[in-house]
Amino acid sequence: MIDETTSETLDLSxxxxxxxxxxxxxxxxxxxxALEVKDRxxxxxxxxRxxxxKDSGVPAITRATLWADPGPEICFxxxxxxxxxxxxxxxxxxxxSFPTEFVEGMAKRSLKIGDFxxxxxxxxxxxFDGSNRLHIxxxxxxxDRARLGRVQADIARAFNVLGERDGWARSDVNVLGPAYANDGSPDNRVFFGYADSITQPRFKVPQYPDPPxxxxxxxxxxxxxxxxxxxxxxxxxxxxNDxxxxxxxxxxxxxxxxxxxAFEAYLDEAAGLLMQLEKDQHRQVLPADGEKDIPHVKDRFGAIREFVAAQICGRWRNGTPVDKWPYAPLPNPTPEQLHDFDYDGDSPCPAGAHIRRASPRDGQIVQRAANYARQLVRRGMPYGPDFDPAKPDKAERGxxxxxxxxxxxxxFEAVMCDWINLGLHNPDITRFNDPMIGANATETSVFDLRLHDxxxxxxxxxxxxxxTRGxxxxFLPSINAIEYLAKLEG
Amino acid sequence: MADDGGWLGRFVDRLPDQGWFKFLSTHVVVPFWWWREPKPKLPGGPRMAVQPGENLQRMMNLIMPLKDKTPVGRATIAMALGQNLDTLYSGLDNVGTIHFARFIIVENNLCMISTYDGDFSSYVRDFIVSIGSVFDAILVHIEGGDAVVPTKEHVEAFVDWVHDRDLFQWPDFATDLFALQDEAMGVPADRPPHEIASLSRAAVLQMKANPNLSLGSGFRSYPGFSAAQIRSKFGEGW
Structure with a gap:
């Protein structure tokens, strides 16, 4: 059990x-x-600085201390x-003193994390190609994007800029097309159409509001x-040092x-196959008239398509967890409804679903000490052009x-190796990869949908x-450590 | 038409059995080549594979030299293990990814031979969480063990320590040795291409760098299944 009565305190500054x-x-x-240190x-x-x-020509490092409204114009x-x-x-x-995996770097560890x-x-x-010249x-x-360019110009006076990657937040209409317009969803959608960054480790920071x-x-x-x-x-x-x-x-x-x-095309293919099932089996995929409860779909085919998408992820596209709501998404899930589920007992969420693989919560797993031990803080932002399923294209986005x-x-490596790409934590999915982000091949890929029976x-x-494109x-150093690095000589 | 290689071929083929040649190769040729192109010690344990099934039922051959290389020293380590055997085995069971594990003493080395599933460092880390204190009791009798005790406070060092003492696993395809050597030396793979005729020399030099090794990944009588899959199949829970 995780001790909720820790006496440790944080210095947010x-x-x-x-x-x-x-x-x-x-x-x-x-x-x-991506920066290279050319001039120490x-x-x-x-x-x-x-x-x-205090220097207008150098962006200030943003600290974990709470902001006073209206908040900063940039964070760095x-x-x-x-x-x-x-x-x-x-x-x-x-x-x-640094651990081996950090010393070796991601490129050298690529096979372990499924990058082949x-x-x-x-x-x-x-x-971000594994070059030894990537230093910071x-x-x-x-x-706004213009401000990003001005900050980069400030940075470029001290470092050699090797290149950059831009991302920006999207709402459902940007990743799922005009049919989703005016849904009022927040700008937390990623490509494949799902609401993202819902689950994060829950920390008790007295200065922060408790997560829902x-x-x-x-x-x-x-x-x-x-x-x-x-x-x-x-x-x-x-x-x-300590x-x-x-x-x-x-x-x-x-x-x-x-x-x-390819993802949307596979949903079509899978829904087409499921539509061919006998009537009794068909209703185990989606109850009779079940399509009425699934928004933004025109017919049963579209509803089954969304059912497959939900099972692959473990959440419906608006974030509703399949563990609690296997038949249809909630229209407007509350934060509590989005967060509170545990895969306890005979969960209707497939064992191989993406979010259940990456974070098995309190569900039974093989490595008994690891349930909550591999949690990661995730910060993500989509890059590349918006996607409209009515006009599909192959532009790079992600x-x-x-x-x-x-x-x-x-x-990170334990999750990627043992859970995402090996399914070691549950014998029903061992040897199979994560259906959404795993290192799959058409010839061998397998995913078990969980039917209603x-x-x-x-x-x-x-x-x-x-x-993986890079x-x-x-290492994200503390403020003390950055000050130490700034004072090094020689 | 049969090619017997002529008199020179037959002469060369018989060389390895000649006493004078054995002496020459041991004391002159190998030292010369070692001086000319030394090989780094290759890391121990199995290497990650692309096929998920190959990352199950993996071997660990952990060789730990005893501090006390006398019968009393061997008896001491046997007693330390014996006193903790129940805890040790229940801890190994808790790790959940271990098929088999046994301890043997060979030439004043305590050896832990085990078969496990998945990532090596996760295995060792889960092992520390489950039975770190038992392993601490053993490590104080092992050369270099004091540096990683208590293991729960030296996780990263202990993972590296075990990796360093886990036997190098000779590649199942002999020519893969070139790629492993290139990687360890930090040079581009197969640039320039290795001469196949130099494989035996590369092998001899590698065996100088890794005197103890596992010959290949071993025999399996059935495809790669995890310990949990096997237990589940036999109704033993997981």
């Missing part, structure tokens, strides 16, 4: 702001800028790769170094291209994702819908 809270609801544009003195000076936050945070730490001149004894074939690191696109990932959030969930409170060590971790009695190594490494964390940054056209946790190995109906033959492991 020492923690970068994008770790414990997201910015997307206030600032809807993001730019991730210039880079260190930039970091010092960024921490001080940095992540540093292992090569970046070396480039900034971190002493070798401190370099050696088209997703292999050799095929990644610059600037600077992330800027703003209310009864999920167990996660210890700070889930996402910050130097605190109790979710693994009983286990402490993750604090890099640099003082400087504390309040830092690691970010697994990913550029994930989503083949929306997600710029940050998967943040105190241990890359114990959280509790039986399974097996789908096959779907391709890999998500390809990424990097980055």
């Amino acid at each position: 020492n923690i970068q702001g994008n770790i414990l809270k997201g910015y997307r609801s206030d600032l809807q544009y993001v730019r991730h800028i 003195a210039a880079a260190r000076s930039f970091l010092a 960024s921490v001080a936050g 945070n940095i992540g540093i790769t292992f090569e970046g730490m070396r480039a900034l001149g971190l002493p070798s004894a401190m370099l050696e 074939g088209e997703s292999a690191a050799v095929n990644w696109a610059a600037p 990932i600077a992330t800027v959030y703003a209310k 969930t009864t999920q167990p409170i996660a210890p700070y060590g889930t996402v910050l170094l130097g605190y109790e971790t979710p693994l009983e009695g286990v402490r993750f190594r604090v890099p640099m 003082e400087l490494g504390k309040d830092g964390t690691f970010n697994s940054f990913r550029i994930l291209a989503q083949d929306v056209q 997600l710029l994702g940050s998967f943040i946790g105190a241990s890359i190995g114990a959280q 509790g039986k399974n109906c097996r789908l096959r033959g779907f391709p890999r819908f998500v390809r 990424g990097a492991y980055a």
Whole structure:
């Protein structure tokens, strides 16, 4: 059990702001800028001025302290790769204190996290292509795109800019087409059409409002170094030293291209096959007249299509969890309805559904100590042009994702390897990949739909819908650590 | 037409059985090549595979040299294990991904031989959570063990420690050795292409770098199924 009575306290002014809270609801544009340290003195000076936050020509590092209204015009945070730490001149004894997976970098660990074939690191696109020249990932959030460019110009005076990736928030009409217009949904949709970033680890931060969930409170060590971790009695190594490494964390940054056209085409194919079932079986997929309860569909075919989409994800497209509402989405789910479910007992949510694989909550799993131990903070923003299913195209679009946790190995890699791409936590799905983001191949892909009578109906033959286009492991240092890096000499 | 290689071919083929040649290769040729192109020690344990089924039933051959290499030292480690055996086995059961595990003593090494599913570091980490304290009691009798005790406070170091002492698994396809050596040396794979004739030399030099090793990934009498799948199939729960 996770101890809800921890006596640990946080110094929010020492923690970068994008770790414990997201910015997307206030600032809807993001730019991730890949930087190379060419001039150590210039880079260190930039970091010092960024921490001080008093220089109009250098963006101030955003901290975790609460904002007074109306909030900042921009937010700015940095992540540093292992090569970046070396480039900034971190002493070798401190370099050696970082965990192996961070030292080796994401590209070298690519097979373990399912990046092979088209997703292999050799095929990644610059600037996040595993290059040793990638030293810092600077992330800027703003209310408008023009401001992103001005901040980048400031940054470029101190660093060599290798390139950048832009993302911006979308509503349902941007990813599902005009049929969804005027739905009033918030700008939290991602490609494939789902509401995103609903589930995050629940931290008890006295200064923050409590999230609308009864999920167990996660210890700070889930996402910050130097605190109790979710693994009983286990402490993750604090890099640099206990003082400087504390309040830092690691970010697994990913550029994930989503083949929306293929995903929608597969929903058509699957719905077509299910429509051919005998009448009795047919009603186990969707009760008679069940299509009336599913919005934005014209007929039974469209409703079954949405049923398949919901089962693949574990949520209906508006976020309603299949675990509690397997037959149809709620019209306007409340935050509590979105968050509170546990896969307890005989859950109607398929064991292989994406969100159940990535976070099994309190459901039975094979690795008995791991239920809540691999939770990640997720910050994502869609990139690429909007998608209209009436005019499908092959333009590259997807997600710029940050998967943040105190241990890359114990959280991000463990989830990607054992759960997403091996299904090790449940024998019914072991050896099969996640249907939505897994490293699937048409010849071998398998997903079991859960029908209303509790039986399974097996789908096959779907391709890999998500390809990795780049990424990097980055350390998100505390404010103290950034100040230390800024003061290094030599 | 049969090709017997001529007199030179027959001469070369017989060389490995010649005493003078064995002496020459052991004391001159191998040291020379080792000086000229040394090979790094290759990392232990199984390598990740693209096919999910290949990432199940994986082998760990953990070799831990005893501090006390006398009969008393061997008896001490046997006693430390024996006193904790029930806890150890119930802890291994709790990890959930272990098929088999056994401890043996060979030439003053305590060896843990196990078959497990999935990612190596997750296996070791779950192992620490379940039976870290038992392993701590064993590690104090092992060379280099003090540096990673208590394991719960040295998770990353213990994962690396085990990885370093897990036997290198010789590739099932002999020519894959070139790629592993290239990767370990940080050079582009097969650039320039390796001569197939140099494979035996590469193998001998690698065996100098990794004196103890596992020959291939081993035999399985059935395809890769997880421990939980097998237990589930036999109605043993999971």
